[in-house]
Amino acid sequence: MTLSLKRRQLLVGSAALAASALLAGCGFRLRGPQPLAFATLHIGISEYAELGAILRRQVATSGTTTVVEDAAQAEARLQILSNQREREILSLTGSGKVREYQLTQRIRFRLIDRNGQEMIPPTNLLARREYTFNDEAVLGKSEEESLLFRDMQSDLVSQIMRRLAAYRRPS
Known part of the structure; x- marks a missing residue:
């Protein structure tokens, strides 16, 4: 035995x-923080905006790059060209009330060096989520929508960070 x-x-x-x-x-x-190919980065969105704060925090965790507020001192500049949130009706009930919504968040960004040369050309990122709506739970569904938008934004920031980490200087 x-x-x-x-x-x-x-x-x-x-x-x-x-x-x-x-x-x-x-x-x-x-998965963890990945080193970036540049020592200093300027992020072209306010540090007080939710997206700006999250991006700055993610860059700080990379361990190799420092965020600078003066664009002239930065080795690279991340420009957020657009950040759009949308909500559209996906389906209706038989009585014409909304049954489902589709949430969409689009971020368009580019990375340029201090001379204005593109390191990463303008890139579109998209995240979508769907949720069912209930007139009897409007407050709860409003909170669910906020959570879904936060989740999409987190996903898009992760995608931006992966693109920044994948950039390698031309030899």
């Missing part, structure tokens, strides 16, 4: 070791 238990523990241990070796060998890495 104890021999069988030891064999089972040995098999489980070697299976775990093999799985971790496979994950390490394939280049798997937990």
Whole structure:
């Protein structure tokens, strides 16, 4: 009985070791802050705007880049060309009341160097979410909409950060 238990523990241990070796060998890495290719960055949106604050926080966690407020001192400038939020009716009930909404957030940005040369050309990012609406729970559905917009914005900021991290200087 104890021999069988030891064999089972040995098999489980070697299976775990093999799985971790496979994950390490394939280049798997937990998502985390990624280094950016420039030391200083100017973000062209107010630090008091929700999007500006989130972007500044994400850049600060990269560990390699400092956000500067003076665009002339920055190695790169992130320009937010547009940030739009929309809500449209997706479906109606038989009595003509709204059943579902579709929320959309679009961000258009570009990255330029201190000489005005494009490092990342104007890029459009889009996030969509749908939710059901209920006239009897207007306050709750309003809060749900706010949470969905916050989630979309977080997703779009993550996409921007991945694009910034993927940029490599031309040789």
